[in-house]
Every structure is written in C-alpha cells, then in structure tokens.
Amino acid sequence: MTPTSLEFDSCPECGSAISVGTHCIRCGTETQSASRGFAASPTEPTYLPSVASTLFPQLPRSSLWPFRFALVGGAAVLAGLGAAGLFPLGLMAAAVLVPLLVVLYVYAVDVYEDEPLRVLALTVAWGILAGVGFGILERAVAPDATALPFTSTTWLVTVEGVLLAAVAVVLAAAGPFALLPYERFNDVLDGATFGVTSAAAFAGSSVIASSSGLFAEGFRPVADADVWIFRLLQQGIATPLLFAGAIGGLAGSAWLRYRAPARDRHRLGALGHPLVAFVVAGLLVAAARVAVIELTPWQALLVSIVLVTAALLWLRLVIHVGLVEESFEGNEGPSVVCANCGNDTPSYGFCAHCGVALKALPKARAAA
C-alpha cells in the first residue's frame, strides 16, 4: 500500500518532523517522492532556464503570466518595429522592455520594504547612470565606422569585447554591492534581485547612450531590416537577460558568501567565491560581445541565447541554494495563507502544501 503523506513523521531528505501537508516545511522536499523542484517555483525543475520564474522569483505562480505575456508581446513589438524599418523607435523600446518589467516586479513584491530611496538609488538609478557612462565610453572607444576596415580584429576583441565587458560587470555590480552591508537586506534573494535590477537598468541605458547618434537620422535610417530585427532582439531581450543573469548570479553569490550563516558559505563551491563569480560573469558578457563583433547578427543572437541560458541557470542555482539554506534559520511561526497556493501553512521555510520557499513570496507588509 502506498503510504499517504500524513503517515510520514519525518522528512526523507532532512529528517525534520512533518505535521501537515505534502512538503517538508524545512527543506521543501515533497515527502512522497522525496524530490524537490526549484525552491521559488517548485513545479519547475531547478535546472530549467525559465526566464520569468528566475528573474521574478518572488512572484506567486499565478502572478507570473502578466510578466511572461509582456515579455513575449514586447519582443513581438521589437520585431515589428525592426521589420517596419523604424529602428530608432525599436531601439527605445528595446532599451526599456526588460528594465520596465524588473522595476514593476520590484515594486509589486516590495523588495525594498521601507527603504525605497536607498534601494532604488543603488539599483535602478545607479544602473541607469552607470549605463549612460558606459555607453558614452563605448562610443568613445569604438572606432569610427569609416576606419573599421583598418581596425584589427584583435584590437576589437581585446578592447571592445573583453576589456569593456569587465568594465561593464564592475559598473553594473557596484551599486548592488553597496547594499551588501545592510542587515535588513540579508537574504540571498535580496542580493540577486538587486543585481538583476541594476543590471537590467544598466543594459537598457547603455543601449540608448551608445546609439544616440541614430536618433538624428530620422525615423527610417537606411539599413537592412533583417539585420535590425536581430539587433533589436539582441539588445532588447538577449543582452538585458544576460546582464541580469550574470550580475544577479554574481550578487547572489556575494550575498551567500557574506550574509549567509557561516556553515552555508561554501555551498556553491568555487562559483560562490566572489572573485570566481566575477570572472564567470565577465566571461559570459565578454563572450556575447565578442560574438557580436565576430559573427553575423543571427549567429550572435544564437550564441547570446546559449549564454543567457547559462547565466539564468547560474542565477537560478544561486537563488535555490540561498532559499534552501536560509530556510533552516529561525523557528516555526504562526500559520499563514500561502500566497502561492492559498492553503494554510506553518510560517517557516517552505509551504507545507505547494513546497514554495516562503521567502520567495512578496515581502511582508504591515497589516491594515
């Protein structure tokens, strides 16, 4: 006879006592199958590069659809503007698509609690300012189009590909790292969210700053629409997602290293070391930039999709490890209605019914 969940008196994974539901409230393991999905979205495997549940992990499952819909719809608008030859407008739309969704997410889940100014200044505002500065630097360093045939590929790859990628990663991560000392924001998820927010704002504003000359060429500059469709999708979707994944992963790793309990600081192995994480983030961004220099637009987009997948998986792993490790802190609290599934669950690490990490739900606000 197959035992029901109520017949378990201890979790098959962590050994914690189970009093109610189908999931362990300490580690989120589904008690019958002894399996566990992504801590922030337990119906999905941990190693599934889902954009929405990775970039917006604190949204309840039922609230993900507007973000997915907006992302897909926004991508269609970019392709449409590119096909119509309205490249400057497409570039504006590409610059704001992902950052706009991230800012909406941050507000919706109340990431900044009662410190909105400090958090917004060091994530969104910092990302925008750093991105503008980086875009201006990029324009200054980039060779003039007329000189391009005489510029060596080695120079382009070294300076524009690798060196500027390192500068971009440092700039995009600097704002979120300034929030690391604040104890109020001690969750790994906080660090990852700050990284994602700053990186998305950085990617968007740098696109505008580095391409501002295009806005003086009229609504339909003379250019190949096919190339521009790929370019808009690259700059509006692939690049911001890559930055978000890489900087989010980097910031999350730092939070796990410096904010998590001492016993959990090495759970990510080498990837959890900030220096290694910085190198990985830099390599991801550099590889995408080199692909843009060396390959055709659609080949570069394909390479970027692979890199985005890797970056999202990294960010997802950081979030998952952080949520699981942090769930062992504190004591069981009063019962709450889980915002993800709507069932009563003890207020501890995970919902006893759907297995979502309770920290991966909108932050607590004062009750009316």
Next chain:
Amino acid sequence: VTVAAAPVPRGGSATRLRDPLVLGIFAGAFLAVILVGVAVVAFRAPPALQGPCGGSPICPPPSSSPRLVNNAQWSSSDLSVSLEYPDGAWTKEAQGTGARSLRLRNGGGAELDLSGTTGSNVGSVFARRVDELKSTYKDLAEHPASDGRQVLGPSIGYVHGGGVGKAFCGTDGSGNPVDAVVMAATNGRTTLVATLLTGNCDVSPIDDDANGDFQAADGVLKTVLWGDT
C-alpha cells in the same frame, strides 16, 4: 490610541499590483517610451533635402527651353507617349489608327513594333501580342532557358511597371526563321508593348549581327517618353 500595525508573516502577502494592473502599467509605460522616441526622433531628424531650385531635391526640366531633339520623332496623342529614332538607321513603315502603334524597319531587315493601350494590365497586353504573333507564325515557341535569351529587366523608356519580356522563335510562311522578342511595361495609365522581329533565331545573341539589332532597338526604346511621368 494608535496601535502599530502588525506585520504579516512571510509568505502570506500578495503582490502590491493586481495582475491586469501590471499589464496595464507595462503597456502604458512601454507606449509612452515609444512616443517619447517619436518626439525625440522628430525633433532631431535631419531637415528634408532641398535642391538648388526649391522644394524638391530633383530639379524639374527648364520650362523655357525646348528639349534638344536630334532624331526623327514619333508621338501618339492618344497615348501621350513619344519616341525618337535615327531616321538614317530606321524607316517608319506604318502607323496605326489613332497613332497607337508604330512600325520601324532597319537596313538589316529587323522590324521594331510599338503599340499601346490605356490601362495597366501588362500581362493581358503582353499575352494578346504573343497571340497575334502566333497567329502569324504558327510554330512560334518560347526559346528554352538554355538558349540564354531571357529578357532581363524588361522596361520601355526606363519604365518597368511590372514589365514582362520573353523571347520566341518560329518560322514564317516561307520557312525562314523568325526571332521575336516581346516586352511590355506600364506607367499605371498606359501600357506599351514592343516587339523586335529578326531572322536571328539560331544566331547567338552575342553574335555581332544579332547584338547589333538588339542594341539598335534598345536605343529607340530608351527614348520613349511617357507623357507626364
């Protein structure tokens, strides 16, 4: 007495924005940014090109000077088209009713026909002309592609207008070879169809004789003026 609000335990809070509101805010902000882009581009757009003679970048022909004409002229008042041909090289043989058609013949025996009609149905005019030719030359058939006689970029007087062109081969009543190249084009109001008839059916188009006929006919067709186009 004011009592501090109790915090909701973690996991029990819903999002601050309802789902449709998220979509609404996103769509509004996205559209607003695109509209800002419209304003920025409109503000920074380069001024329209202006030629030395006023509004248009292309100057119109001078109104006071007559066009320089070196050759014999033919014009059709019905069709509002005209052309020039060197009267030493070509001889006018016939002119159709209402000056809607023209037949020229050169010293080598090549015949160049031009006829027109109002309307813009290039395909129909072309097909009708081919049918006429087939009724005269019973075995007229299109050259196979391997002959290298495709008509590239068919146009009359630099007007393409959905131009159609094909090369045919057949024999006349005496068994002599007849090579027919037919082209049609329209400016949207008038459709012209031109036919070059030679005996060069089996002669390579790059042969001097054949090529000479093509060049001579092309020289005439390039002079066609389509009225107000």
